[in-house]
Every structure is written in C-alpha cells, then in structure tokens.
Amino acid sequence: MGDLPSGARPLGTGPLANSPLLRCLAIYREMPLRFALTATLFAVVNVALVGQQVLVGHAVQEAGAGKLVRRLTDGALDYSRAWHWVALLLSLAVARAIVQYGAGLLSLSIGQALLTILRSRIMVQIQRLDLAYHWRHGVGEMVTRMTRDADKVRDALINFWRQMFETGLMVLISLGVLFSWAPLLGIVPLALVLLGIALLAREADTLVALDRRIGSAYDAVTQDLSEGVNGVRVIKAFALGEARTARFREHIEVFRHEARAALAHASRRVPLPQAVIALSHVWVLGYGAWLVAQGRLGLGPLVAAMLVVNTMVLRIEGIGRLLQVVADARASAGRIWEVLDAQPAIRPGTAHLPGGPLGLRLRDVAVAPLDDHATVLKGLSLDIQPGEIVALVGPTGVGKSLLTGLLPRLLEAESGSVEIGSDAIGWHDVRGLDLAALRRRVHVLPQESFLFSDTLAANLRLTAPEASDEDLVRALRLAAADEVLERLADGFATRVGDRGVTLSGGQRQRICLARALLAGADILVLDDATSALDAATERRAIDNIRSLRQGLDHPVTMLIVSSRLSTILAADRVVVLGQGRVGAEGSHAELAAGNASYRALMGI
Known part of the structure; x- marks a missing residue:
C-alpha cells in the first residue's frame, strides 16, 4: 500500500494476498488486546451454551433414574432436586447473558474500529493517487468503496463472530414438535417467545430515533467525502491532504459515536428478551420431568424436547444471513483492495527548494495522461524567468492544462524534465522534491473554482490557518474581491454552500485567487482561473499581483492560461502552444504582426 498510517502493517503479501476478506480480517492485528478479549468472551459464551446442554443431559438422566423428582413415604413428591437444577440452569443463563452483553459490545467496538481503519486508509490513498487514476475511475467508484463496500466488509467480519442465520422456520418447526408431544409443553415456550418479541417491539421507536441520528451523522460523512473526492485537485495543489484527512476522521468519529450508541442500546436491550426466551429450557425440563413422572411422556421425547428448545434458542440468538453477507463482502473487499493496492504514479522526493525567487524550465517534455499511448504534449521546451x-x-485540447499540472506534480511527464529554480539558486527537477514543499511554492488555480461547504473565512484560511482577518481582507483586495465581502451579510462568517453555490462564478474565482495569494506561492499558475471575470476586474487583479513584485525579494512568477486578449495584454510574454510543443513566443505585438496562427487564434 505504499505509505501506511502509523502503526499499520502491510497486508498485501504472503498467504493473505489472494483473499481480500481475510486481508481485511487481518486488520484486527492492529487491535490485539481487544480482539483477544472479544474472542475469549465469545468462547466463554459458547462453552456456557455447551455447559447448559450438558447439564440438561444430566438432569434428564436423573429424571430417567427417578432421582429428579422422588415420591416420599407419605405419598408427597419431593421437588428439591428439581429446584436445584432449575436454579443452576437459571443462574447459568443469567451469567451467560451478562458475558454475551460484554462480548457483543466489544465485537461492535472492534467492528467499528476496523471500519474506521478501512475508511481512513481509503481516504489517505485517494489523496496519494495521481489525477490520472481519478480520471480513469471517477468519483462514484471511490465513494462506493468508502461507504457501501466498507460497510459490507464490516458487517461480514462482525457476523464471523456472531454466526447468525435465519431463524423463523426453525422456530416454527421447534414449536410444532413441542406441541405434538404435549400442548402445554409448547404453549409456554410460545408465550415466552411472544413476550421476548414484545420486549423487542417496545424498543422500536427508540431504535428508529437512534437510526435517524446515525443517518444525520452519515450524511456529514458523505458530504465531506464528496468534497474530498471532487476537490482532490485543490487539495493536492495546496498540499492539504493531511488536514482534510484529519477533518474527515472527525466526521467518522461522530458517526462512530452515534452508531456505537445505537448498537450499545440494542445490545443492552436484546439480552433481556433472549434471557426470557431461554427460560423455555427451564419450563421444558420441569414440566417434561413432571410428565415423565406421571407416565405421560417418555424419557426419549423429553431429551428430544430439550434438544429442540435448545436449538430454537440458539437460532433466535443468531439472527442473520451469514453466508450471503460473507459472499457480498468478499466482492466488496476485493474492490476495496483494488484501490488500496494501487500504486501512485507520482512518488515524492526528499529535497527542498532553497529560498529565493523561482522560475520554471521544461525540456523535451512528453505527456500521455491516460496511459493510452495518446501523447498530448511531445518535445515541449519552455523557460520562464523568476x-x-x-x-x-x-487551441482547445492542445494540452495547456496538462502543462500546468506538471509544475506541482499533479501529473507526471512521460519523458523530459520539469525543473524549478533559477540561475542564482540552481535548477531542481521536480521529481526529486518533497511534494508538500513543492506545492507550497507552486500553486495551480484551475478554471473550476472549488470551495468547501464552510464559511468564507474557513475557505480562505485553508492555505494560511494563522492568517488574521486583516490578512484575509488584504488578499481579497489583491484578488479584486473586496466587494464580495461587502455584499455578504455575515461577512467572513457567511457559509458559501456546497462548492460555493451561493456565490457567482466570478466571485468564486476571485475567492480562490485570494486563497492562493494567502499561501504566498513563488509560482502562481492561473489555468483560465479568471475566465468568469470582466476585463476590468481581471486586469485589476493581475495588476495587483504584479505590484507584489515591487520591493520584494521573492517576486511572484505567473503563468496564465487564457484565450482572452485583455488577459494576454497584461503579460510580459506570450507563448503559443500547438501540436504538443511551443509553436511561437514573444510579445503580443510581435506575434500579432508576424504569426498567422496567433492572429487566427485570437481573432485579430
């Protein structure tokens, strides 16, 4: 899996490699104490169940030998031995219910921990994978693995412990057999089953309310997940992977808390009706023994009745469809590991850029973004000074956006070199640079302006968490977005909605530009990032950024992808891209006078 979270162990090799579900089960190695305790408690529960059956066998044996109920010399019946067995079986049932309650809570706890680990790993892996991978697989695929597939795997692994099966038919058969031997032998177990069901039904409203709270928490998880996937380019551009993962874990923790509260409530209530139903053992034993003593029931039918009622209780305690759940989970686990085993095409380096102004240099760069051998950029060379x-x-489709993605290594060049630096500090190939450090120095602003469903201030502070309100105002002013703040009723506390839906396209673009300026990047790339602005506002923003160079040791280097004449006129130099390489470059006046392709492209 590449870089795993702290404490995680690689599970992609050895005998588990070809069994995705077992690989998920092996994650329990990361919680050995809880896992061992849970396994021990479930072992105790099963031993207790076997013990109950053994004790029932002894009781039946005594009944057959006439020791369970004895006739005294005066003709009265001595039930002291029978009451001894009743007390013993009842005590064991209560003790088993208590142990099962603790085992159930621990089982649910480690199941939720496994789900949290799976989801966290998928989220971390989504941030590690390059843009080309996301283009090939899409958002829906990632969301499905994070939610539906992870839930199915979690449910299956919990059911490994609980061994649950459908019980309706078994209950009907068991009660029918009991009725066939003696009506009263079946009526009381039926009454106990109905009482247990009534106790469960009484909790229905509470469980529904708890489920609604889980649903609300899950909505928050889905919302943050959707933003994390759809905004992956913004997150990568500003090296926000760790921060967004931490935020996502907070939502998961809330969901986990609500889910555990609901599951704990269910686990607390379910043992009581199970204990009530388990009293069927006591009734069948006591009443069956009396029937044997009266000669109305043979010892064999009594033993059979005990086994039948024991099976019925076990089936009620093990509700579920284990085989189907496991079958579904195997496919889900396979899809999850397809993502977790994917190797990012972009491997981080370790070097850091020295301080100082930065330029960029491309030498014979070729790019085929979808690994389909369709090379978009080929033999491209370009120099931009600090x-x-x-x-x-x-023209459209020539590879302008691909070129911008190469600079912060959102994409990787198939061949050639992409270098950042200057003649003064030297030139450094981006492949050898630390990704987070590189993306703090080189920011790419795409045409699609992505804002998170949070406040205006929170969106601006993504790249500068310690920025003051004055810093935010200054950045908005540089981005020609100061009037946006004035129009918002709640100022910086205004929530911008999903992807900034409450703002216009131009407002979103300017806020994204202000966010990039707050980060203080040395190289700022605008990939049609001002396309929704009018010419005057766009020119004001570019002039403001240009003014940052005056009196600063680290002037801002800008690469602006645009087809608007007003934008081009603000640049020092124009580079024309065509057929995967630089076709021409120079000032606007030079190109307009001497390059027919440029004139056709600009409509002049």
Missing part, C-alpha cells in the same frame, strides 16, 4: 508573467495560449 518574476515574469507569461500568457500561455493555444
């Missing part, structure tokens, strides 16, 4: 503002133009 502090220079360069406009990149070209």
Whole structure:
C-alpha cells in the first residue's frame, strides 16, 4: 500500500494476498488486546451454551433414574432436586447473558474500529493517487468503496463472530414438535417467545430515533467525502491532504459515536428478551420431568424436547444471513483492495527548494495522461524567468492544462524534465522534491473554482490557518474581491454552500485567487482561473499581483492560461502552444504582426 498510517502493517503479501476478506480480517492485528478479549468472551459464551446442554443431559438422566423428582413415604413428591437444577440452569443463563452483553459490545467496538481503519486508509490513498487514476475511475467508484463496500466488509467480519442465520422456520418447526408431544409443553415456550418479541417491539421507536441520528451523522460523512473526492485537485495543489484527512476522521468519529450508541442500546436491550426466551429450557425440563413422572411422556421425547428448545434458542440468538453477507463482502473487499493496492504514479522526493525567487524550465517534455499511448504534449521546451508573467495560449485540447499540472506534480511527464529554480539558486527537477514543499511554492488555480461547504473565512484560511482577518481582507483586495465581502451579510462568517453555490462564478474565482495569494506561492499558475471575470476586474487583479513584485525579494512568477486578449495584454510574454510543443513566443505585438496562427487564434 505504499505509505501506511502509523502503526499499520502491510497486508498485501504472503498467504493473505489472494483473499481480500481475510486481508481485511487481518486488520484486527492492529487491535490485539481487544480482539483477544472479544474472542475469549465469545468462547466463554459458547462453552456456557455447551455447559447448559450438558447439564440438561444430566438432569434428564436423573429424571430417567427417578432421582429428579422422588415420591416420599407419605405419598408427597419431593421437588428439591428439581429446584436445584432449575436454579443452576437459571443462574447459568443469567451469567451467560451478562458475558454475551460484554462480548457483543466489544465485537461492535472492534467492528467499528476496523471500519474506521478501512475508511481512513481509503481516504489517505485517494489523496496519494495521481489525477490520472481519478480520471480513469471517477468519483462514484471511490465513494462506493468508502461507504457501501466498507460497510459490507464490516458487517461480514462482525457476523464471523456472531454466526447468525435465519431463524423463523426453525422456530416454527421447534414449536410444532413441542406441541405434538404435549400442548402445554409448547404453549409456554410460545408465550415466552411472544413476550421476548414484545420486549423487542417496545424498543422500536427508540431504535428508529437512534437510526435517524446515525443517518444525520452519515450524511456529514458523505458530504465531506464528496468534497474530498471532487476537490482532490485543490487539495493536492495546496498540499492539504493531511488536514482534510484529519477533518474527515472527525466526521467518522461522530458517526462512530452515534452508531456505537445505537448498537450499545440494542445490545443492552436484546439480552433481556433472549434471557426470557431461554427460560423455555427451564419450563421444558420441569414440566417434561413432571410428565415423565406421571407416565405421560417418555424419557426419549423429553431429551428430544430439550434438544429442540435448545436449538430454537440458539437460532433466535443468531439472527442473520451469514453466508450471503460473507459472499457480498468478499466482492466488496476485493474492490476495496483494488484501490488500496494501487500504486501512485507520482512518488515524492526528499529535497527542498532553497529560498529565493523561482522560475520554471521544461525540456523535451512528453505527456500521455491516460496511459493510452495518446501523447498530448511531445518535445515541449519552455523557460520562464523568476518574476515574469507569461500568457500561455493555444487551441482547445492542445494540452495547456496538462502543462500546468506538471509544475506541482499533479501529473507526471512521460519523458523530459520539469525543473524549478533559477540561475542564482540552481535548477531542481521536480521529481526529486518533497511534494508538500513543492506545492507550497507552486500553486495551480484551475478554471473550476472549488470551495468547501464552510464559511468564507474557513475557505480562505485553508492555505494560511494563522492568517488574521486583516490578512484575509488584504488578499481579497489583491484578488479584486473586496466587494464580495461587502455584499455578504455575515461577512467572513457567511457559509458559501456546497462548492460555493451561493456565490457567482466570478466571485468564486476571485475567492480562490485570494486563497492562493494567502499561501504566498513563488509560482502562481492561473489555468483560465479568471475566465468568469470582466476585463476590468481581471486586469485589476493581475495588476495587483504584479505590484507584489515591487520591493520584494521573492517576486511572484505567473503563468496564465487564457484565450482572452485583455488577459494576454497584461503579460510580459506570450507563448503559443500547438501540436504538443511551443509553436511561437514573444510579445503580443510581435506575434500579432508576424504569426498567422496567433492572429487566427485570437481573432485579430
């Protein structure tokens, strides 16, 4: 899996490699004490169950030998031995219910812990995988693995312990057999079953309310997951993977708390009706013994009745469809490990860029983003000096956005080199640089302006958590977005809605630009990131950014992808991209005068 979370063990090799569900089960190795305690308690429960059957056998044996109920010399019956067995069996049933309650809680606890580990690993892996992988697989696939598949695996692994089966038919058969021997032998167990069901039904409203709270918590998980997947480019561009993963874990923890509360309530209530139903053992033994003493029931039918009622109780305690759940979970586990085993095409380096202004340099770069041998960029070479503002133009589909993705290593070049630096500090190939450090120095702002469903201030502070309100105001002013703040009734506390739905396209673009400026990047790439702005506002924002170069040791280098003449006129130099490489470059005036392709492209 590459880089695992702290404490995790690799599970992709050895005998488990070809069994996805067992690989998920092996995650329990990360919680050995809870797992061992849970296994021990379940072992005790099963031993107690066997003990009950053994004691019943002894009791029946005594009944057959005439020791369980004895006739005294005066003709009265001595039930002292029978009451001894009743007390013993009842005590064992109560003790078993208590142990089962603790085992159930622990089983649910480690099941939720496993689900949390699976989801956290998938979320971390989503951030590690490159953009090309997400383009091939899509958002829905990632969401399904995080939610439905993980839930199915969790349920299956819990049911490994509980060994649950459908019980309705077994209950009917068991009661029918008891009725066939003696009506009263079946009526009391039937009454106990109905009483147990009534106790369960009484909890229905509470369980529904708890389930609604779980649903609300799960909605928050899904919302944050959707944003984490759809906003993966923004998250990668600003190296926010760890922060977003931490936020997601908080939502998971809330969901886990609500789920555990509901499951704990169910576990607390379910043992009581189970204990009531288990009293069928006592009744069949006592009444059956009396029938044997009266000669109305043979010893063999009594033993059979005890075994039948014991089977009925076991089936009621083990409700579920284990085989189907496990079959579904195997497929789900396979899909989960397809994601977790995927190896990112982009491996982080370890080097850090020295301080100082940065430029960029591309040499003979070729890119085939979808691994389909369809090379979009080929033999591309480009130089941009520190502090220079360069406009990149070209026809649709020529690879302008691919080029911008190469700089912070959102995409990887098939061949050639992408270098960051300057003549003063040297040039460094991005493949050898630490990814987080690189993306703090090189920011790419895509045309799609992504805002999280949070407040305006929270969105701006994503790249600068310690920024003051004054810093936020200054960044908005530089991005020509100060009027956006003035129009919001709650100011920085205004919630912008899902993906900034409450704002216009131009407002979203300017807020995203302000967010990038707050990070203080040395290289700022605008990939049609001002396309929704009018010419005057766009020019004001670019001029404001240009002014940052005055008096600063680290001037901002800008690469602007655009097809608007107003944007191009603000650049120091224009680069024309065509057929996967640089076709021409120069000032706007030079290209307009001497390059027919440029004139056609710009409509002049």
